[in-house]
Amino acid sequence: MKLLQNFYLFKRFFTGALLVWQIILGRAWIYLQGFGHDKTWMNQKLLQFYGEMAHKFRLTAVSLGGLLIKVGQLLSTRVDIFPQNVLDELSLLQDEVQSVPFDNLRMVLEDDLKVSVNDIFASLEQIPLASASLGQVHVGKLHTGEKVAVKIMRPGIEAIIHVDFRLVYLMMQLCRFLTNWYDLMDVNKVYREIHDTIERELDYVQEGESAEQMAASFSKIRQIRFPKIYWQYTAKHVLIMEFMDGIKINDYSQIEAAGLVRTKVAQKVWDAYAKQVIEDGFFHADPHPGNLMVDIKGNIIFLDFGMMGRVSAKNRRLFIEFASAVMQADYSQIVHCLKKIGFLLAWADTEIVAQALENFWEAMLADRKQASDREMRAAAEQLRKLLYEQPFQIPSEYTFLGRAFGILYGICRGLDSDWNLLEQFKKSMLNLSEHEDTKAEIKEQAIRIVTSTAEIPTLAARSLRRWEEDGMLVRFPAQQIRENSKTVAKALHILSWSIVSAALFVAGSYLYVQGFLGPVEGALGLSVLAFGYAVILLKKG
Numbered sequence: 048m049k050l051l052q053n054f055y056l057f058k059r060f061f062t063g064a065l066l067v068w069q070i071i072l073g074r075a076w077i078y079l080q081g082f083g084h085d086k087t088w089m090n091q092k093l094l095q096f097y098g099e100m101a102h103k104f105r106l107t108a109v110s111l112g113g114l115l116i117k118v119g120q121l122l123s124t125r126v127d128i129f130p131q132n133v134l135d136e137l138s139l140l141q142d143e144v145q146s147v148p149f150d151n152l153r154m155v156l157e158d159d160l161k162v163s164v165n166d167i168f169a170s171l172e173q174i175p176l177a178s179a180s181l182g183q184v185h186v187g188k189l190h191t192g193e194k195v196a197v198k199i200m201r202p203g204i205e206a207i208i209h210v211d212f213r214l215v216y217l218m219m220q221l222c223r224f225l226t227n228w229y230d231l232m233d234v235n236k237v238y239r240e241i242h243d244t245i246e247r248e249l250d251y252v253q254e255g256e257s258a259e260q261m262a263a264s265f266s267k268i269r270q271i272r273f274p275k276i277y278w279q280y281t282a283k284h285v286l287i288m289e290f291m292d293g294i295k296i297n298d299y300s301q302i303e304a305a306g307l308v309r310t311k312v313a314q315k316v317w318d319a320y321a322k323q324v325i326e327d328g329f330f331h332a333d334p335h336p337g338n339l340m341v342d343i344k345g346n347i348i349f350l351d352f353g354m355m356g357r358v359s360a361k362n363r364r365l366f367i368e369f370a371s372a373v374m375q376a377d378y379s380q381i382v383h384c385l386k387k388i389g390f391l392l393a394w395a396d397t398e399i400v401a402q403a404l405e406n407f408w409e410a411m412l413a414d415r416k417q418a419s420d421r422e423m424r425a426a427a428e429q430l431r432k433l434l435y436e437q438p439f440q441i442p443s444e445y446t447f448l449g450r451a452f453g454i455l456y457g458i459c460r461g462l463d464s465d466w467n468l469l470e471q472f473k474k475s476m477l478n479l480s481e482h483e484d485t486k487a488e489i490k491e492q493a494i495r496i497v498t499s500t501a502e503i504p505t506l507a508a509r510s511l512r513r514w515e516e517d518g519m520l521v522r523f524p525a526q527q528i529r530e531n532s533k534t535v536a537k538a539l540h541i542l543s544w545s546i547v548s549a550a551l552f553v554a555g556s557y558l559y560v561q562g563f564l565g566p567v568e569g570a571l572g573l574s575v576l577a578f579g580y581a582v583i584l585l586k587k588g
Contacts, residue, residue: 056210059111063214066107067221070100098132105136112144112180113204114211114245121241121446144180149173152183152199159282167280167287171197177337181208181248181353186290193289195277198251200284205249212242240446248353251286257352258288264327271319272348293340293348296458305343313462314471315347320455321475324358324448325366332356332447334454356447362388370472378405389442 073096081089108115122129123137153164164171171187178184182200189195219234247253255276262273275289294301296316302309316339323330331338333354340348358366365388372380378401385391391400459466 056206059113059207060210060214062107062111063115063211064217066100066103067218069103071221073100094130094132097130098136101129101133101136105140108140109144111211113207114180114215116140116144116180117245118215118241121450123450144178146175146178147183147201149175149185151202152185155202156197156199156285159284160280168197180204182251187287189277195287196274196290198286198288200249200251208245208249212245215241237446244354244447247355250283251281252283254351254353255281255286255288257355260329261323261331261349261352264322264329265319268319268322270315270346272342272346274350291340291342291348291350293342295336296339296341296347297336297461299461302341302462307341307343307345310463310466311345312341312347313459313466315345316455316462317459317471318475319347319349320451321471325363325475328358328360328363330356330358330448330451332451334451334458336458339458354447356451358448373469374473376405378402390445 074093077089077092077096080092104115105119108119119137119140123134123140129137157163160167167189168187169190169192172185174185175183176186176196180201181204182198185197185199187195187197216238219238255278258273258276265271265273272291274291277287277289280287294305296312299309302312320330320334331349331352331354333351338349338351340350342348365384369381369384369388372378372384379397381404382391382395382397382401385400386395456468459471
């Protein structure tokens with residue numbers, strides 16, 4: 048049994064490693080082919096190649112499950128790094144995998160709680176309510192008659208995640224050396240954040256504590272609900288909580304059939320997140336429709352507290368300062384704030400960025416009834432290009448916040464087609480300024496935002512007039528590609544040492560299959576050495 052498990056882990060690592068080699072060799076081959084072609088040809092080939100590799104990564108992640116799905120989901124929010132075709136492909140990743148037989152989960156539950164399933168439950172359904180990469184949820188009933196949701200970790204998932212961590216680390220380090228990712232983000236810091244977050248998800252006791260912390264924060268707000276945790280039946284690999292019935296937040300027909308007003312539901316969801324991020328600095332980082340529901344009374348229900356995020360008090364103050372600049376349409380100050388927060392590199396062209404932001408923001412401020420959907424989509428596409436082609440970066444500490452915000456925006460717009468981000472932000476700032484326990488400096492900023500909005504129509508009209516009369520044009524310079532001579536030399540260097548490293552990796556695989564290395568750690572160790580050898584030589588080159 049141990050031998051089969053080791054072979055499965057090695058096969059898993061080998062499958063992921065083959066994908067890495069495809070990316071390295073494929074990219075090197077395009078650079079070699081690029082000799083004699085112009086930059087436009089190179090850009091088109093690379094764009095097509097990245098899209099193909101994103102598709103292969105998605106298929107591999109779905110096949111293997113585990114950590115790769117979650118990594119892909121996080122990368123799908125990095126509009127500052129990836130082109131649109133890659134983002135579209137990665138956004139298709141869903142944390143839904145094949146279920147595990149209940150008998151295997153029964154062993155995990157009984158081993159962790161040290162009691163028999165029959166001692167806890169009057170009944171426990173064997174067909175899962177939900178199945179994700181780390182665990183499954185089953186519905187049960189306690190002997191006391193209470194209906195509960197039973198979350199059980201997949202058997203052996205910790206060993207799988209441990210192998211996946213090694214693979215993801217190698218992927219990110221190679222990308223660090225072979226791409227310009229290092230200029231756009233701190234790769235090591237991003238990896239540590241992913242590692243720490245997943246480690247917390249592998250401990251259901253921490254998840255239960257997060258649920259209770261959030262419930263305590265909303266104790267005075269009755270329309271936001273959280274499940275009760277049954278601590279007497281909770282351990283590291285088992286979490287038993289109150290079963291909460293409701294309608295998925297994106298099931299619009301059921302929401303309307305229940306007599307609920309969709310615009311009010313959207314408002315409650317937004318208000319809940321505004322409080323979490325701006326006031327509490329502790330937020331639910333995975334608000335997909337499976338984790339957000341609404342009951343027949345219109346109460347919002349939060350589920351699954353494995354992935355949580357934090358925003359420091361300093362960063363919350365910076366957000367308020369940024370919002371103040373936005374509401375006053377002070378685009379130079381907006382750029383200044385973006386640099387302070389860390390979203391814009393210091394050497395960025397301030398004038399180009401400020402002008403592009405002004406064009407986008409004025410389109411957002413326009414009356415939605417007058418601005419066509421086509422114009423709004425064009426403005427959104429302009430912003431996406433700006434983020435990708437200008438020196439924007441998303442600091443690692445904002446990765447989860449950015450993902451949560453992107454999902455939340457889609458949820459609110461789905462519930463209410465007239466939902467306006469700026470108007471909602473204004474209301475949130477007004478509510479913040481009314482809290483007695485809010486710090487004076489944040490109060491002052493929030494009040495200034497609210498009072499400054501009276502000037503926005505005038506500023507917007509002035510900018511739109513300038514656009515109409517003078518014809519404002521914004522150019523987005525494409526990312527610079529190194530000179531052909533340097534490119535070809537680098538490509539040859541990558542190709543040569545990739546072949547050497549691949550040979551070492553295959554040799555290690557052969558030795559493992561033949562039984563010369565014994566435990567899987569030996570084979571994986573040689574794999575790491577093979578990659579490490581290539582990376583060191585690449586760095587020296």
